[in-house]
Amino acid sequence: MNEHTLRQRLVTLGKRLYDRGLSPGTSGNLSVRLEDGWLTTPTNSCMGELNADEISKLDWEGNVISGSKPSKEYFFHLAYYKNRPQAQAIVHLHSTYSSAVSCLKNLDDKSILPPITPYFVMRIGQLPLVPYRRPGDARLGDDVARLAPHYSSLMLANHGPIVTGRDFDSTVSAAEELEETARLFLLLHGHEYRVLDDAAIDELREHFGVQWES
Numbered sequence: 356m357n358e359h360t361l362r363q364r365l366v367t368l369g370k371r372l373y374d375r376g377l378s379p380g381t382s383g384n385l386s387v388r389l390e391d392g393w394l395t396t397p398t399n400s401c402m403g404e405l406n407a408d409e410i411s412k413l414d415w416e417g418n419v420i421s422g423s424k425p426s427k428e429y430f431f432h433l434a435y436y437k438n439r440p441q442a443q444a445i446v447h448l449h450s451t452y453s454s455a456v457s458c459l460k461n462l463d464d465k466s467i468l469p470p471i472t473p474y475f476v477m478r479i480g481q482l483p484l485v486p487y488r489r490p491g492d493a494r495l496g497d498d499v500a501r502l503a504p505h506y507s508s509l510m511l512a513n514h515g516p517i518v519t520g521r522d523f524d525s526t527v528s529a530a531e532e533l534e535e536t537a538r539l540f541l542l543l544h545g546h547e548y549r550v551l552d553d554a555a556i557d558e559l560r561e562h563f564g565v566q567w568e569s
């Protein structure tokens with residue numbers, strides 16, 4: 356997709372996320388990689404009302420080339436792009452169920468959600484917890500740089516998810532999948548439930564190349 360089309364996709368899918376209630380208020384931010392830099396949503400923008408011409412364009416040093424002032428989290432997007440070549444797009448949300456899970460105590464920090472469904476394993480994979488930092492704290496960039504080579508998605512403690520993918524549309528779908536998984540996980544609380552066993556995960560790995568260590 357060229358830059359013009361990607362700007363339109365940011366507007367269209369930003370509205371989809373907002374309409375689904377996955378990015379309340381002005382929370383969250385989106386970005387996509389281009390040949391000559393990358394695009395991100397302006398800081399304090401509502402995802403339901405993005406303007407294609409105002410979207411911020413940055414270079415690989417984080418300098419603004421054009422558009423409005425970028426997201427205050429631009430540096431963790433940059434850290435992901437620099438440390439994960441396969442990441443072509445990034446979605447960061449404060450979606451309710453994912454953010455609720457990010458607040459739970461006693462999580463396995465290396466993999467906070469169990470493999471309850473195949474689509475979670477396929478689209479997200481193992482999801483580590485990044486210790487809490489203030490939004491906009493540049494040290495989040497170091498945390499993301501360290502984990503980015505190993506994980507396509509991360510959960511910021513007491514905040515929300517960062518999801519990356521091979522193109523923008525599939526990254527948005529993966530973020531939606533994560534939200535549904537978090538919802539299922541919380542619905543299952545207090546119930547006895549099965550998780551996918553090693554054989555099932557191996558089968559998914561064979562067919563879809565999942566990122567899950569048994």
Ligand SMILES: O=C(CO)COP(=O)(O)O
Pocket residue numbers: 381382383384396397398399400425426427428447449490491
């Ligand atoms: O989600 C957010 C902070 O974590 C939103 O910040 P921005 O509006 O600066 O993108």
Ligand SMILES: [Zn+2]
Pocket residue numbers: 382383447448449490514515
């Ligand atoms: Zn946020």
